[in-house]
Amino acid sequence: MAAIVQDAPHCLIWFGQCPEHIRQLLAADGWSLREQPPELPVSLSLRGHGMVALLFDLCSMATSQLPALLHSLAVSAQLPRLCVLPEGPPSSHRQWVPLSRQCDRVLQGPLQEQQLSDALLSLRGAGLPANPAPLDKLLGQSPAMLLTRTTVRKFAPVELPVLITGQTGTGKELAAHALHQLSPRAQQPMLAINCGAIPAALIQSELFGHERGAFTGALTRRLGLFEHADGGTVFLDEVGDLPADAQTALLRVLQQGTLERVGSHTPVKVNVRVLAATHVELEQAVATGRFRNDLYYRLNVLRLHMPPLAARGNDIALLAGHALEQFRQRHGCRARGFSPACLAAMAHWPWPGNVRELINRIQRAAVTCEHELIQPQDMELAAPGSPDAASEGPLGNARRQAERQALLHCLQEHQFNISAAARAMGLSRVTIYRLCRRHGIERQPATGALDQNA
Ligand SMILES: Nc1ncnc2c1ncn2[C@@H]1O[C@H](COP(=O)(O)OP(=O)(O)OP(=O)(O)O)[C@@H](O)[C@H]1O
Known part of the structure; x- marks a missing residue:
């Protein structure tokens, strides 16, 4: 018997006033409407909805409202958005370009019912997020993070591998989870493995499974990660550490959709999307022959680069505040915030361990700090201008x-x-x-x- 899926209603947040005939159209198309005064900051409380999208009706707005609209865009970067430009040639809309280029669909006024219906349908069809939560976990409002979230949203529904690059601790694994959760495979498993943490002798069996008697100690048949993740996603962290024979087997999965368990030559079909991450330059590994050229090109179809924390400006303070708040909720602590000197020290620190290092330092400081404001020394950070800081060049x-x-x-x-x-x-x-x-x-x-x- 087929299962009946009850969809939550989709919600369209309309910046401006929605004309009556469009209200009826939206209701008929299954959208609930929420009107948002453009000058007020949008507040997102979206539980219980299917897809949530934003529409900016620029026909009825003055350019002076642009900063408020851009702010609303920034705080809801994870949501699909459309805009309707006023009538007239493109040269007459230049002032709206900062907003329109951040939209998934740009419609031309006067708004036609069919045009809007098709655009909303195509947003749904594109598989853009039904639930903003996965992207909410990737905090940050810097231009680099806004671009990262937009890229995740675009890559998620595409059935191709994604190679996630970036220094250690920049959120590659977090991004991989978001890609999976926003993809059509979200209801299927996502299994992750750190290729560098598994001894070379075991990695083939971990990934592709083995038959009984394949090697000493293989007492029963065992399925590998790829078969367990069938229908879903496999995340290969530190893919550059895969030994040569496992690289060959992975290439086969990507090219033919089949694998062979260790100890067997019978191909087994699997349907898995591969996400891979690396914090080293895979190109170098290819150049020195440590990584297969053909596998590199297969994995590097869509590339997502996670920006280093030191290049994210105000995100540092935002992430720090969030990490402290999380710690306070779980454990309680004296510290409630950061001194100005500490904020300045954080802004100057190079953060080689990126967000992970920031979280670790804040947790440590939250445990030891005996005052309300965390100081640079609580986080073992050099205050800017100090001799220690100078050595951090x-x-x-x-x-x-x-x-x-x-x-x-x-x-x-x-x-x-x-x-x-x-x-x-x-x-x-x-x-x-x-x-x-x-x-x-x-x-x-x-x-x-x-x-x-x-
Ligand atoms: N943008 C972000 N917002 C909130 N938390 C983040 C963000 N980026 C990373 N983190 C947190 O930082 C830590 C490290 O993230 P993650 O494990 O995804 O990094 P990574 O790039 O995969 O690291 P590695 O290369 O070392 O495996 C995690 O606790 C994660 O939740």
């Missing part, structure tokens, strides 16, 4: 990156065994732990291994 940054790389490399070589890594580097275990903390390299609870990408 490009040279300091390069030094830290080199230290991190050396540590990571050593940990990888020793399968993240702290004692072995400490011996190899001639350091104490305590120092290794301290360095891991400084570079935001964390222990993964599930495996007990260190998360090399922290």
Whole structure:
């Protein structure tokens, strides 16, 4: 028996006054209407709705309202939006370009019923988000983050692999989840694996499964990640760390939609969308022969770059406030905010561990801080202008990156065994732990291994 799916009503937020005949059309098309005075900031409380879209009826607006409209766009960057330009040639709408170029559909006034109906239908058909929540998790209002969210929205419904690049801790995994949750596969599983954290000998079996007797200890047939995720999405974190034979097998999945379990030559069909992430330049790995050229081109169809935190301006303060608030809600703490000196120090810090480092430092400060405002020293940040800060210039940054790389490399070589890594580097275990903390390299609870990408 077919299941009956009861759709929540779609909601159109109309900036301006909706004409009566359009109201009737919207109701007939299954849209509930909410009128929004253009000069007021939009407040989004959208639970219980299917798709939510914004419409800017510019025919009835003055240019002086543009800043308020742009603000509403910025705070609802995750929602699909349309605008209706006033009658007249393109040269007469130049003032609206900052708004219209951020819209998914641009209609020409006077508004035709059919034109609007088709545009709304095509927004639905494009699979644009029915639920804004996944993108809400990717916080930030900087131009770089607005562009990132727009790109996620565009890539999500397309049935192609996405290669997510960006430094460690910039939110690549978060973006991968948003891509899945906004895709038509959202009701199917998304399974993630960190390719660098699995020993090379096991990765084939983890990804593609094995038959009974395929190797010593393979007592039963076991399905791999790809078969478990059939119909859904697989997220391959640190894809550049895949060994050569696993790269070949992955290429087969992408080209032919089939895999072979270890110990079998029978192809098994799978239908999986692959999202892959890397914080190293895959191009370099290709150039040095460590990564297959053909696989690189298969994975690099749609590319999403996550901007580094240091390039996100006011997002730093916004993310810091959010992280502190989350901590306060969970654990309670004395600190309620940040001193101006701390905000300035955060703005100058290079954030090599990006958002993860910011969250770690704030959590640490929230635990130890005994006053209401967190100071730079609570977060172990140099105040701008101090001798410490001076050493945080490009040279300091390069030094830290080199230290991190050396540590990571050593940990990888020793399968993240702290004692072995400490011996190899001639350091104490305590120092290794301290360095891991400084570079935001964390222990993964599930495996007990260190998360090399922290
Ligand atoms: N834009 C953002 N808004 C809110 N939280 C974020 C944002 N970006 C990242 N985070 C948080 O920062 C942490 C690191 O994010 P994530 O694991 O997605 O980064 P990553 O780029 O995949 O890191 P790695 O390369 O080390 O695997 C997570 O706690 C995540 O929730």
